[in-house]
Amino acid sequence: MDPVLIGLTVFVILGSLAALEMKSLLSAVIAIGVVGLGLSIVFLLLGAPDIAITQVVVEVIVVTVLIRAAARVPEETPTLRASRARTFAGAGVALIAVGLLAAAFQTLPAFGSQRFAPALWYLENAPDLTGATNVVTAILLDFRAYDTLGEATVILTAVVGALAVLRRPERPKEGSHV
Amino acid sequence: MSDPQGMSIVVRVVTRWLFGLILIFGLAVALFGHVTPGGGFAGGTIVACAFVLAILAFGGSRGPGAAFARWASSLDATGALSFLVLAILGYTAGSFLHQWAARGELFTLGSTPSIVLLNLAILLKVGAGLFAGFIAVAVFEGAAGSEKGADA
Numbered sequence: 001m002d003p004v005l006i007g008l009t010v011f012v013i014l015g016s017l018a019a020l021e022m023k024s025l026l027s028a029v030i031a032i033g034v035v036g037l038g039l040s041i042v043f044l045l046l047g048a049p050d051i052a053i054t055q056v057v058v059e060v061i062v063v064t065v066l067i068r069a070a071a072r073v074p075e076e077t078p079t080l081r082a083s084r085a086r087t088f089a090g091a092g093v094a095l096i097a098v099g100l101l102a103a104a105f106q107t108l109p110a111f112g113s114q115r116f117a118p119a120l121w122y123l124e125n126a127p128d129l130t131g132a133t134n135v136v137t138a139i140l141l142d143f144r145a146y147d148t149l150g151e152a153t154v155i156l157t158a159v160v161g162a163l164a165v166l167r168r169p170e171r172p173k174e175g176s177h178v
Numbered sequence: 179m180s181d182p183q184g185m186s187i188v189v190r191v192v193t194r195w196l197f198g199l200i201l202i203f204g205l206a207v208a209l210f211g212h213v214t215p216g217g218g219f220a221g222g223t224i225v226a227c228a229f230v231l232a233i234l235a236f237g238g239s240r241g242p243g244a245a246f247a248r249w250a251s252s253l254d255a256t257g258a259l260s261f262l263v264l265a266i267l268g269y270t271a272g273s274f275l276h277q278w279a280a281r282g283e284l285f286t287l288g289s290t291p292s293i294v295l296l297n298l299a300i301l302l303k304v305g306a307g308l309f310a311g312f313i314a315v316a317v318f319e320g321a322a323g324s325e326k327g328a329d330a
Contacts, residue, residue, distance in 0.1 A: 049215035053207070057223040064230055065312050131281040131290030132212035140217065141293045145275040148296075149265060152303055156258045159307040159314075163251055166314040 001111075005045055012038040025070040033063040046111075050136045184237035193235035197242065200228035208301040212293045213285060218300025225305035230312050238316070250310035257303030264295050 012035050019031035036059030044052040082090070122135055122143070132138035140148050184190060208221025232243035246253075268276035279291035287294065 050217065050220075053216055053220045054223070057220055057227060061223055061227050061230060061308060061312070064227075064234070065315055068234075068312075069315060127284055130277065130293065131284065132293050133285055133289070134212050134214060134217075136215070137212045137217050137293060137297070141212075141296045142275075142277065145265070145296070148300070149261065149275070152258055152261050152300060155304060155307050156254065159251070159254055159310050162311050162314045 002045065005042060008038050008042050008045070012042070025073050026067065029063060029066040029070050032066070033059060036063070050134070184240070185235050189235050193231055197228055197232055200231070201225060204228065204305070205301070208297050209294065210287065211297045212290055213287075218297040219304050221297070222301040222304025222306075223308060225301065226308035226312070229305075229309050233312070233316070246306075246309060247313050250306045250313060253302055253306035254310055257299050257301070257306060261296060261299040261303065264292065264299060268292075 015031050015034035015038060019028045019035065022028040022031055036055060040052045040055035040059065043049075043055055122139060126135045126138040126143070127133050130138040130142040132142065204221045204224030204227075206221075207216035207224060208218045211217030211221065229243045229246050232241045233247070235241070236243060238244060238247075265275045267278050268274050271278040277290065277292040279295075281290050282288035
């Protein structure tokens with residue numbers, strides 16, 4: 001495995017641990033940003049530029065919104081500390097899960113060594129069948145366009161729900177939608 | 179909403195220069211999503227970033243962000259509806275979501291017009307949707323910050 005990839009993964013894990021342990025909410029948000037940006041570089045190194053681009057821009061906008069929100073919260077926020085027994089139980093469960101996953105991953109083929117028949121078919125035929133030379137887009141908007149329609153519906157529903165719950169209590173003036 | 183004064187003059191001037199460039203970049207990422215990495219979702223998020231930057235720099239009541247905020251939820255719905263209309267247009271070529279427009283040469287903008295239009299619909303949907311979400315959060319914390327009037 002690529003040592004850069006291992007280093008980045010460790011960096012991401014450290015970032016998520018830091019986000020959990022930070023006292024200040026703002027520092028925790030910045031640590032979450034570290035996780036997202038590190039993850040986008042991991043995607044890039046694994047040969048998935050589409051996901052890397054999406055990850056980096058979504059991370060930027062999410063961290064911006066979270067920093068906006070965290071700036072309003074007072075610096076000293078009460079944090080809940082878990083009891084000692086709970087900490088040990090959680091660590092035990094995490095260790096067991098890591099062990100099971102490590103055992104399961106031993107049976108997988110090495111990364112990139114085995115290409116399944118459908119993937120090869122898409123890679124060979126997608127440009128000619130759809131006209132889109134970016135095979136990811138060809139799959140998203142042609143072969144699996146139903147999924148994209150569903151995803152668009154999910155975002156619409158989420159936004160409508162957020163606007164309904166978080167709407168301004170009093171209407172500022174006539175004809176304003178926000 | 180956010181601070182009506184916005185940020186310092188340095189941030190405002192730089193935002194004035196960058197705003198159009200970010201917008202064009204987002205549009206390009208979405209428009210050429212079928213040739214290069216990217217697509218409607220990434221492009222829409224970049225466009226939303228541009229308007230969030232405008233809101234943070236100029237404040238909630240001025241600049242392009244404020245104008246877009248008034249239309250965000252309508253544009254969000256327009257994007258979703260146009261995706262549906264484009265999908266239904268597929269019936270003219272045979273079935274739902276079928277490619278209905280004539281295809282051109284590979285590696286060009288016109289190589290697959292129906293996918294380009296779907297990408298633009300997603301750009302509108304995601305761009306306006308994320309921005310509307312940002313506005314909702316900004317308005318919410320504004321209401322929580324000033325306790326008076328929150329019960330009205």
